[in-house]
Amino acid sequence: MTPREVAALLAYVVKLDPRLALDDATAATDRLAQWCDLLSDVPATAHGWDAARVARDHIARSPYRIQPSDVSRPWHTHKADVMGRHVGTFEPTTHPEVDPDDQFGNAYVKALRAERLAIASGQQAPTTHRALTAGPAAAEVERRLAALGEYMPPTVAQALALYRPQRAERERLARADAPDPLTVPCTWCSAPEGEPCRGRAINPRDQQTRYRPRSKPHPCRVEDATAAHLARHNRQEAHA
Ligand SMILES: [Zn+2]
Structure with a gap:
């Protein structure tokens, strides 16, 4: 997991078990560094694997506070099981480009995409990943999600949503194939494409004008x- 994914996972487990919350910023930084170190070789999601789900199950079952090893140990068991049992994303013969020790590197993402393609084309039964439906709308949804940036496992995106409401909202609109106001500039406040609308605030003390991002776009x-x-x-319909 990347440090960002570990931070998201920590935010998620603290939400599930408030005993894990730390008031002290230094202690929180130390804990994040420790988790990053111990989970660097564990992917956030993989074929049949979801670190957030494993953490949630531990919190639901165990009276003990969750430790990084409660996530890494099940991952190593899972990996050994998957590689020994059947053909999957991490089978070296089907995906020789995947280094099993670097599953969140580029090779992993590439293999994940190949797998999604295989599912979409019916070569593989969907397991943990959902395939997009076919047609111009699906292509449009994919294009918009791609424009928003790097692929992120849904559980991590959910955990992070709290910290980046605008991004979460844009992803939600893209998935629903609904209009996204940020794809056009605003003619009211002149906010360029991709940036939130801004509101003007005048400081009563020095009469200085400040611009602050608004959480809602202007109606126009x-x-x-x-x-x-x-x-x-x-x-698209005319072309179809
Ligand atoms: Zn505006």
């Missing part, structure tokens, strides 16, 4: 994005 931007979204869909 929502209208523009809806029109652009409809136009794109009409074009």
Whole structure:
């Protein structure tokens, strides 16, 4: 797991077991560093594996506070089991590019994509990963998710959603194939594409004007994005 994924996992387990919350920032930093170190060779998600689910199951079952080893030990058992038992993402003969010790590197992501492709084309039964449905809408959803940046396992994205509400909202809109106001600039406040709308605040003491990002886009931007979204869909239908 990358440090970001470990941080997300920690945020998630603290939410499930508030005893794990730390008031002291230094202690929290130390714990994050320790978890990052001990979970660096454990993926967040893999074929039949979900670190967040393992952590949740531990918290649900055990009276003891969760330790990094409660996630890493099941991972090593799972890996040995998968590699010994059947053909999966980590089978070296089907995916020789995957280094089993570097499953969250590029090779892992590539293998995961190949697997999703195999599922989508019906060569493989869907297991832990959901395949997108076919058709122009699915392609559009994929294009928009790709434009938003790197692929992130859904559980990690959920844990992080709390800390990046705007990104979470954009991903939600993309998945629902709904208009995303941030795909167009705002004609009201001149916020460029991809940036949130801004509101003006005047400081009563020095009369200085400040601009602050707004959590909601201006209504005219929502209208523009809806029109652009409809136009794109009409074009796709005309081509289909
Ligand atoms: Zn605006």
